[in-house]
């Protein structure tokens with residue numbers, strides 16, 4: 275029997291670890307060590323469940339719940355997000371505890387009914403609504419479009435905890451549950467990767483919501499997200515980090531991504547990298563087809579500039595580059611510089627098309643696209659180095 279794990283007095287983790295998932299949310303977010311779907315149970319005069327788990331793991335979630343119910347039942351289920359990794363198990367759990375009152379946002383009602391049961395009597399929540407369960411009270415805050423219309427979070431002043439759902443999530447799978455034995459930089463980097471891959475298109479609502487929450491002056495001892503470890507030692511640090519994430523705060527960094535068959539475009543990428551480095555910049559270089567896209571997204575989040583290169587294949591750019599451009603376009607980035615580059619054989623236009631697409635995606639061109647005919651000469655590589663040095667110094 276799986277057991278609930280005590281987080282603090284009367285608060286239990288009743289979630290699951292999905293150790294084998296490597297494609298979180300499909301191809302959007304490749305992960306290295308699996309993921310957790312966190313659900314929490316709060317024992318009071320009334321018993322309250324925060325979120326559920328993916329459907330296939332529902333039995334395990336119920337086992338953990340049963341291990342602390344002591345013959346009682348669940349009184350309230352708070353659906354903080356209707357996405358299936360948090361709500362897939364709802365139907366079975368609700369069938370098991372049919373007297374529970376179910377609470378979610380207005381959009382949550384729509385999303386739950388469209389996905390699961392049309393006739394569940396949901397209770398609609400809006401920002402500022404509260405629920406008292408005995409000695410504990412819960413205040414709800416809608417988190418519209420972070421990252422779905424139905425997202426919300428919950429604060430309990432007596433417990434000093436925030437049930438944050440996807441906000442502050444990361445894909446750390448740790449059996450100790452909290453950040454206490456983990457390196458701060460590692461935890462923040464994991465949260466940054468999560469933000470870059472799930473939340474980056476919604477920086478404006480994140481910034482506004484963060485300000486609204488900070489103005490509430492909440493006394494927070496722990497943040498309990500729906501993925502990964504619980505924030506306990508690094509609560510202030512992760513909130514500070516989120517301020518930087520939400521503004522896509524830039525560091526002195528350039529990210530160079532490319533695709534290359536015969537290494538001509540790769541040679542350009544390497545010359546540019548050396549030029550930017552000589553200008554004092556931190557440089558990251560990735561061949562897209564062999565790099566986890568979630569790493570690239572994380573690294574470009576705080577870059578000042580992104581250079582994108584491709585060889586020309588069948589008069590087009592490489593598919594990995596085209597799909598990268600679609601992805602970054604959806605992130606609504608608007609204050610980074612861009613540079614397109616690439617080698618061609620007999621059709622010269624692809625690098626300039628790439629430059630136009632980068633511009634459409636919100637990157638202001640730092641120079642005209644580099645279009646290299648086949649193998650770059652020493653002199654041409656030297657010119658690319660000098661161009662990067664010049665641009666790097668001006669950033």
Ligand SMILES: Cc1cc2nc3c(=O)[nH]c(=O)nc-3n(C[C@H](O)[C@H](O)[C@H](O)COP(=O)(O)O)c2cc1C
Nearest residue numbers: 534535536537538539585586588589617619620621
């Ligand atoms: C499968 C394939 C298809 C190609 N198709 C074109 C093409 O349609 N037009 C063109 O100008 N060059 C084409 N080329 C030539 C490459 O663009 C050229 O060799 C370039 O230098 C390759 O850059 P890379 O080494 O970075 O891949 C093709 C090369 C390959 C491997």
